[in-house]
Amino acid sequence: MDSALIPEGVKRCSPAKFLIFLGVVGAVLLWGVFAMLLCWIKGLNQTNMNDYYGFALWIWADLAVIALGGGAFFTGFLRYIIGKDELKNIINYAVLIGFICYSSALLILAIDIGQPLRGWFIFWHANVHSMLTEVAFCLSCYFGVLTIEYLPLILENRQLDRVPFFHNLSHNMHEIMAVFAATGAFLSFFHQGSLGGVSGVLFGRPFGYREGVFIWPWTFFLFTWSAAACGPCFTILITKITEKVTQKKLVKDNVIELLAKISGWMLATYIIAKILDTWYWASVTAPSKGFWLLDFYSNNPFYGPWILVLEVIICGVLPALILITESGRKSKTALLLAVILAVIGVSLNRWVMVLQVMAVPVMPFDSWYMYFPSWQEIATTVLPVAYGVILIGLSHRYLPIFPQEKELNPID
Amino acid sequence: MKVSRRTFLSIGSFIVGGAAGTALSPLPWKLTDDLSIWTQNWPWTPKPERGDVSYVNSVCTLCPGGCGLSVRKVNDRAVKIEGMKGHPVNDGGICILGLSGLQLLYGPTRVKTPLKRVGERGQGKFKKISWDEALAEAAEKLGALRAEGKSHTVACISGSAGGTVPQLLKRLLTAYGSPNFMSVPTMQDAYAVTLKQMHGIDACPGFDVENADFVLSFGSGIIEGWGSPVRMFKANSAWQDKKIKVVQIESNKSNTAAKAAKWIPARPGSEGVLALGIAHVMLRDGLYKKEACDGAAGFEDFKKWVADNYAPENIAAATGIQKETVESLAKEFAAAASPIALCGRGQGRTPGSQYEFMAVHALNMLAGNINKAGGVQIIPEPKYIAWTEPELDEIAQKGTASPRIDGAGSETYPHAKSLLNRLPQAILTAEGASPVQALLISEANPCYTLSDTQAVKKAFAKIPFVVSFSSYMDESAQNADIILPNHACLERLEDVPTFAGLSKPVIGLSKPVIKPQFDTKHTGDAVIALAKALGDKIAAAFPWESYEACLKETLGDKWEILNEKCFVAAEENIEAPLQFFTQECKTVSAEGDEKQYPFVLMPYDSIRLANGFIGNTPFLTKTVPDTVLKKNEMLVAVNPKSACGDSLSLKEGRSVMLTTPKGSAKVRVHLSEEIMPGVIAVPRGLGHTAYDKYLAGKGVNCNELIGPAEDAGSGLDAVWGIRAKLSNVSI
Amino acid sequence: MFPFIFEWVWDMSHIVFMGGLWYALTIIGLGMTYCLIKAIADTAGIGSGGHHHHDDHH
């Protein structure tokens, strides 16, 4: 039925099977859309957020997907600026994942704000001193860049490519892709960083607050760094999952290993920086405001020192060690474990930097309050996942995402 | 079906082209702008109208405090209540209830027209009727009773006894032929009986707290709403400035106790004993004012009685207070230049034990502070209402001569003027028809505020005809047959004689600030109309054409200045000879068996919870902490060290059954170190069943859990608590 | 975000921030304009265009 749209030389599942897949994921998507409409129509009273948790699941989801979407800018940076040519075999997918992550982030932001119809005030009435302004601008611009990077891929659809204009446009965009990639890397550096700055500048919240250089707290750099380290891990993870689902090898091992190796060194250096930052914060910054490290991790039912161990050791040091050793990268299980841990680690870091910042009582006579999201919050957070799965499904089916697919899976 | 390339492409280009075209047109930008402007002017978000601003002075009638108000108006709307600067009671300050008064005025609990019951009693089903119909029906019922010779079976419950409206009601009953005018008793009644017994005169107490230099409070909620609340707040601040020592004796660490220099958690109910223990030390060591006491009536007997029975070491077991504490308290109290001892628990909304009042007053007499600066002032009852006695016809003469249903003024209760607490039992124990055939209720909510509310409601059910004058759909109005709604506070003109413990009482004038919002009628006018409808000598007793005419005539030369200033000073102090007492009264113990009920339940008052005739406003309820009310559940404060049996462990927030001999209720536990182990502190003012969604169904009415305890001396309700137990909630 | 909006101040922070922003936007804008114009030209056969094997460009 849709065979004309499927790239030449590759095999795809039957339209029926694909429709069932779309139907199932689409149902989840609709559930999310319903919750989203509830939030827009009835307001944010649909959530379990409150005056103590002004930032909650959604902002975490935003920070997490942007960190995970960091694979796009960093792989692009490596491919186009540094010139790691092998990465051309995974860059398409990295861009697609990035595109999904960033569009999801923008959608979640649009639900999260109390007055979505005034959302554009962040641009129009921009306060240039706010980290969130920086986030909004760079995020939207970079989303534009991702669209530009994704567009040629769409134009390479078998039917579209036959149109000479589209063919030429796609070709020309490829020609100067390095310019876009460089701009994207520049923008990403700032918005990843300013997302780290979001809690880092809160001098009223000793748990989040960090010192830094100029206007940028240390978390600014840590966030960029960790996104560059863990974003590619997420790209690898999703690639592995896609291979599992399609039951095909799509990217050659040397490509994955190269990316894993770079990620590993990024992660290793990041985690050293993170440990230094934590140490300085725990021994100098927080005490100057009257807090011991353990004040942040006690007297409450959830947030304990285990978080530090999990985030820094188990999901930081451990995957870094795996990825920087060759045997670690070569072992399928170890590699998979490492990228999963890295993804958990960066997500946990974002959770801590959003939710725990809110949870820690600052006034001595205040108390810890716990939070659990409402179903509407969960559904709207699952919504982008469903949307991403659908977009990956469609892109994989109709676009030549994986250049090595034909070679790796020859049709007899 | 194969999608042809042409179709695919043309659809694609149509969408892409269309989107690009729209984006380049001004339409989306204009729409974006318009939508944000729309969010800034959502039609469902109210926009208060601007207009001319004016201020109108008035007097608050939401509590007996009598504060002066300055109400800000915008056009014909009242938008903010503020305290009146220069008013002798509150001088600009204002309490939380007064501040939220507009929510009562404009609130959904108002009774908007006269109503006649159509459903079962208490069901809350009413139909609107006209004022003519309503008054005619009431007059007809009352006329019929009178014709049957049952005029004495008509009773009236009024929120207070002072002022022209209560006096008009009383006059109506007298001319009609009933002695049964009752007012809602407060600590003022207990004090009145005390002054009668200890000075032999009819008088009101005034407390010159501003000039006292040592304050000994036996459970008085000085900053909980006792007396005139704002005035007491100001006094408390003055004490803080002057570093004046306040000692609070109370089992629960109230706000007053927290502000006091010293908190003495005595066993609840033992305050009177403690007072006499202090008296013992003063008398033993000769620390009392000899020039005031020596030679006073009964002093020698009192001295001997106290010496024999109240040595500090002997009362330690009863009070839980060490001998040394009592000794040092007595010495400090006696050493102060102008000490004052106060009593009347919490806000003083229930009278309390005569023994305790007299014991505490004895301390003041021993300290020689009667009618002295910083002491207790003896003030005559207000005399400005000087109407000629109504001429009574035969029925009225006969009716008024019959004994009062509540027994006030009888041989058993010679000093009491009204004993509302005895009314429910009188009705319930009477054989045959209810001794009350018709009941008028004005500015009172007995179905909520009286102890043992269940019994009160049962008694109500036996009264064939109940008329409420309430402005609000409260529990009593809900149990009425006819509601003749009064104008609300700030809508009506009324004189407000304010005693409330003021050392210099005032008569205030509550002036209407806005026009009545609904089809209501001033109770004064309704009473006059009823009298006119009843005709003959009853009508003749009410010669005024309207309430306003009546008030103007009554106030005479005060009228003008009252209109201008909203207040005038009341009477000066009167001389008060001392009369000491012995053994006349007994302590009132908490009802219930100690073994079965290991705890003592103590209701406590909070200024953030209106617990009288006026219910809480939404703003007030909003300020109630979540350690008192969580969702619709009430929390009771318990010390975690309280022994409560093996089967129950006390945990913060835990749901438990609170059971007393009078009833039980599901509550939650709030663990508090601010309360004596073994005591359960229950907030007063929750558990309404009437009113609106902002108040109804929240928590438990503690009056349902405690029963009246008749004071042997005065007959007034002396209940201060009840024994209780906590148990697991059965599923 | 524009100098004509009243919050705008000609101070360092605005110049640096908005400078960076407009710089990025300009590059993206110019890049896309270039691609579009060249694609139109290629399609019309003006440029040196011709056919490519797009495998070259991954």
Place this chain on the structure above:
Amino acid sequence: MNKEHNKAKKFGMVIDLDKCTGCGSCMVACMAENNVPFKADETNKLDSITWMRVYKLTNGKSFPDADFCYLPRPCMHCEGEHGHSPCVSVCPATATDYSHETGIVSQIYTRCFGCRYCMAACPYHARYFNWWDPVWPEGMEKSLNPNVSVRMRGIVEKCSFCYHRYQLAKEKAYYEDRREIEEQEYQTACTQACPAGAITFGDLNNPEHAVHELKKNPNAFRLLERLGTNPKVYYISSREWVRLAGDNYLRQEGKSEKN
């Protein structure tokens, strides 16, 4: 003198905790003045709008040594360093502003788009989000004050030090051809209502205003001073444990201060 008057104003408060009785009048005065909405159930204090909130502080001791103290908490109108208050600098849409003329942190309700970053930034929880549409029971909207606009759902609001009263006082002074307003002409609703007279409000920079002297009281302190928020609300308490409860101290610091 003139020189003093031309100086920028810095409005602030001194709250005497020894006098504060926790009666809550300040909370209700504020709600009534500023059209603060209410719901049928306000027991979830985490979504209950109270610009002025009275906290109860306890000394943590057991009966009978337990003690408590009330602490009213309006917006602190933090000055930070040169107006760099925690919330103002983070607002992405310039919807909250620090006035260098008055020292008041304002909130522009029609500008705010509800991102709640300012709430995350404020350590005092002085900022409240309108989770619900404000609804007044029929008829009660008559009590709304036209000088303060009613806030719509989805935006953040907070104490404004009754800024509208400052504007009204300035207008009045202008019509009467005066350049300056008197201390008593501009008082917040909570200050005015406090029956205990515990709140004093005025220009901290003006030596003729009462707050100027009061803030120098040796028992005066501010909340969370160590964070560098530089708040403009001072508290006075004669009780040491209360003063210590105003900030966070490391264990050994606490001991050394107490001994």
